[in-house]
Amino acid sequence: MSFFLDQLLEHLPHTHVRGESRCVVNGMTREARSVAPGWVYVSVPEAVEPNPYAAVRAAERGAAAVICGPGVVTPRRVPCVRVADARVAYAHGASALHRHPANALKLIGVRGASSFAVAWFLRELLAGCGRVTGLFSTRGSEVGDRFLPQPTEELDSQEFFAQLGALEKLRGQIAVIELTARLDLTRTLTPVPWFGTVAAPADGSYLCDDLYRVIEVKAGPDQSRVILSSPTGRLVANPRIAGERNLRAFVTAARALLRWGLKPSELSAASDRLSAAPGNCEPLAAGQPFSVWIDGADSMNELAQTLHEARAMSRGRVVVVTGGGARHSPVEWSGLVRSAAEAADVIWITGNDPGTLDAAAIGTEFAAQLRMARGGEANVEADRSRAISQAIHCARTGDVVVIAGKGHRRTQAIDGAVIPFEDRLVAQFALAERGYAGGTS
DSSP states (O other), X not given: OOEEHHHHHTTSOEEEEESOSOOEXXXXXXXXXXXXXXXXXXXXXXXXXXXXXXXXXXXXXXXXXXEEOTTOOOOSSSOEEEESOHHHHHHHHHHHHTTOGGGGSEEEEEEXXXXXXXXXXXXXXXXXXXXXXEEEETTEEEETTEEEOSOGGGOOHHHHHHHHHHHHHTTOOEEEEEOOTTOOTTTTTTTOOEEEEEEOOOSSSOOOOSSSOEEEEEOOSSOOEEEEEETTEXXXXXXXXXXXXXXXXXXXXXXXXXXXXXXXXXXXXXXXXXOOOTTXXXXXXXXXXXXXXXXXXXXXXXXXXXXXXXXXXXXXXXEEEEOOOTTSOHHHHXXXXXXXXHHOSEEEEOOSSOBTSOHHHHHHHHHHTOOOTTSOEEEEOSSXXXXXXXXXXXXXXXXXXXXXXXXXXXXXXXXXXXXXOOHHHHHHHHHHHTTOOSOOO
């Protein structure tokens, strides 16, 4: 991946170069403490403010050159490249060092309130149609078998283009990128040539589209049904997804792919193999006569939305496991419990990531003053594993059990330690204890 500095400069919007430009460049970073011999240090504004001499320290660590904006203190003994905007230069430079992998891929951006679900369904459908596809989202990046838990908005340009480069080496064709308000386009995505963008629905509708009309939609607690018309035929899908929100996100993704030329028949086949977005009313199916959803709702409004979906899907009761964590205030804990009491028939109050909090004492305090809107019961169980198990063991035919608060997250902070913990695995074990182990969605 080595370049000469003057080769790198061909890709940067630079204004002035001081010193020898034929030095070898082995890498690039915006962290002075990460500089290795032969690397270029880029002095971005957020690094200059706390340490105006960061560029000098980078040179002492062996930096081959320094790229910086106006007013930065630079060392005399290494080449210095002045640019108008160091963030933009960093993005262009990282792209060049990784041989511009975005140029070999089709990049799809997704915006909107349900952007993660739409991005997930785009990736799943494309993969089901045989396209090697990467996903860059607020929940991490997935390229082949590689998973990077860092959200896309926190990746710096070097990491982002390294991931795109890895996707290209896997003969990847498409990258789906969830775009959020926190994603700094000038820092990471400036040189990216977009293939297209998708707007996730925010108004609760399926949006009118004369060419790709919704013929039928039916949301279910474990599986849904969609029929879309298109100029090239009908898409008939029975995806294993739950609830209206997921169904709207699926329709948005399917329409976009139909518009971009995928065949209804191949999308129909891919839909039947599609997996639900992790932690978004994610159904677990092990042959049980009731539904189990894993959901990440950890605020009052999010939980109220999820339980509204569950109530609409349920043929019996709504059973919910909920509770706050160390980062939740007493008001937020109370909001979660009240949302559950208003919409559910049975609730288990437990800790999410309680840290050093006494979840049992907090839960008991709220339960004592709780009035269940539907005359059901409220239970307190500080141990989250036991709370999930008890909720599943009490479920009856037609019920919807919502395990809320952690969703896709795979750890739990408790008693000063962070331990492996997945709601999905705990729920699967509880289902197996009841004799339901016929596979999961």
